[in-house]
Amino acid sequence: MELLSLIRKKRAGGELSAAELEEFTAAVVDGSAPDYQLSALLMAICYEGLSYAETLALTRAFVASGEQLSWPEAQGPVVDKHSTGGVGDKVSLLLVPWLAAVGLVVPKMSGRGLGHTGGTIDKLASVPGFRVALSQGEIRAILADVGCVVVAQSAGLVPADKRLYALRDVTDTVDQLGLIAASVLSKKTAAGAEHIVLDVKCGSGAFFKDLARAREFAELALSLGRDLGRGVACVISNMHQPLGSAVGNALEVEEVLALLAGERDQPDLTELCQILGALLLTAAGRTVSMDEGQAMMEQALAGGAVRERFERWIAAQGGDLAAFRERHRDGYRRIDVRAVNGGYLRGMDAQRIGELARGLGAGRLTAADGIDAEVGILCRCKVGDAIEAEQSLAELVARAIDPRSDRDLAEEYVAALSFGAEPPEVKPVVLDVLLP
């Protein structure tokens, strides 16, 4: 494999052939392609772009580069969900058992996150005993029994993407739509999903800052889905403020537990999950319309089926929710952030709130970093809320040894908010829906 000739071709604005992209992918997997040539090619791709034909060929080569799972024994349509990542994005924690509760089968493979908090796997790992590394036999047994399972992505699944993603992350070559789409869709396809829903986040706390670019990505994903023979639907969802209230790992699990127990309502989170679920139900032919799908989702939540499924699922993977609730939390301090003046909360800088959570220890900057499951933020007010002076805006959970003062941390949170005398226009959580 003469990788240099591919770099030359791309730099000269050429289109790489399917055969070249297959050879390239093989060289990534067998290690014969050195990192420095890969990162040079990735950078050239960021500048020159990838045509649709290149993106499709790359996705196919990625799928073929490793294991390909299938679930012939599944007792329902096999579905999966992917999020492009946002602040407070605990959708999978809630949606995975919810989908199982309405009869869909969800064998979810999840990567460790490099975001403001950990990924779904990191969040689940805050439950004592929860096992994220399961054998194929265990995965299939839990699926048959519970209908859903969430495990760390096997190294054998799209190994080409695993290596390239790690490189992209440290060479500022993440933001190329074709590379992102090939990465996401190859993993979902290799993991055997028949129907896939993408939660494309859009806003200050998301990768896609504006709607046009989010839609461009969604359209690309839909086209790839058609050509790969998988049904892909997309939701473009609002990430101009955190989703729900918790931003942290254990804190987000607690939020989902409280929601399932009916102790706390998070309308943006439940609405988003209902629409994502309705899309999958409709795409899989389980319901004839989105309205019917949403009604089925709503009913499952209201009737307690989601809570029951959540508990069975966590237990099936070894998680001990009682121990989670009673866990030891010494070594942390809780900081109550209060409003100085009254007014309307007009904006929350989700990006900044995410950075604050990461700064507290909730997220990673590099794959080698550790995560503190306990730290994070509970947003007590959302955009549009009328605030009184001295009202609690948020609670921060910081390590006792964090060298910054409570006051400094509280000020950092407040700096991410904007207030005004007039109520702001509040955007819906779902900005757009794209059917397959």
Next chain:
Amino acid sequence: MELLSLIRKKRAGGELSAAELEEFTAAVVDGSAPDYQLSALLMAICYEGLSYAETLALTRAFVASGEQLSWPEAQGPVVDKHSTGGVGDKVSLLLVPWLAAVGLVVPKMSGRGLGHTGGTIDKLASVPGFRVALSQGEIRAILADVGCVVVAQSAGLVPADKRLYALRDVTDTVDQLGLIAASVLSKKTAAGAEHIVLDVKCGSGAFFKDLARAREFAELALSLGRDLGRGVACVISNMHQPLGSAVGNALEVEEVLALLAGERDQPDLTELCQILGALLLTAAGRTVSMDEGQAMMEQALAGGAVRERFERWIAAQGGDLAAFRERHRDGYRRIDVRAVNGGYLRGMDAQRIGELARGLGAGRLTAADGIDAEVGILCRCKVGDAIEAEQSLAELVARAIDPRSDRDLAEEYVAALSFGAEPPEVKPVVLDVLLP
């Protein structure tokens, strides 16, 4: 050093500060910058460019990154010459002793070439006994005695460039003017040259294919020279056909020996050397005009001073010219390439002739490749020559074990030529001269 932030800044079209370029250079030298981030940054630089301020700062950081030589004991102006590389470019073999013969001091550090033939060091290494690795003491002793020396560039001289150049070569990030200029001028500056002449080759067999780009590079080098306090002059020379007649390592040494012995005339080679020398003589204040400089150069050649200096120099570095002339050359075959029809030789594809020489074994594709000193090409006709049918066009020296037939190799050479009934316009060897 957070290299990722530099990649981000450059990708966003930002200008790197002198402090950032110094930190970057330090991270290249101390090894803390990984290859994959360096190649990503180099590729981003190829797309975004380097401003003049960035180029100057990078050159200065390169100079400061390692040893800096000075020659306080030199008995004349310390000068150096650099070529951007061409086919049959044996200028240094002839020019170095020629400059010494007219009173200039030439401590030349040379890298191993990655071209169609080896570099100057490889060519000299074809002389039995010639030593290219000398101690500082030996270098200074030979300089004092002969006035010139050519050694392999020490690893301590601009170590940052050494590492970056190796990476650029394998990631298609060579062709960025600022990176090229910083590489060339930092090495010449660190090696202690007071006056530098650049032979900027232009044409099909050169890096610069057109005059505008060659001139752009020359102007940049002149500006850098002024800001670095070194006199830089440039010649833009014709590389639309090979220089002189030999393309190979030992063959080029033989050509220079024949020229010095008065047995063979190579007007393009001698003219180019005379102008390069005149530029240095004038820049160093040894002559008041280019005409006077050229006259001084001409006289040295005609009077035998260059030949005498050449022989003393080769001997001082341990080379045995008698052994070179009588060396064993079994295992090679000589192929006489003859014209089928008569006509004028209108064009020679220097690039293609260079590739043929490299294919015979004269040059390297990667730094790890070996070089065969004996193989190569002797061009017997140059552009503008009137050719008769059956006349010898060239002689190829191939390994006896080369699997290609004599006929195939001869046809490859002929394919690089173009003929016609009318004599072509013959361009001069020197296309332009830029004074400091």
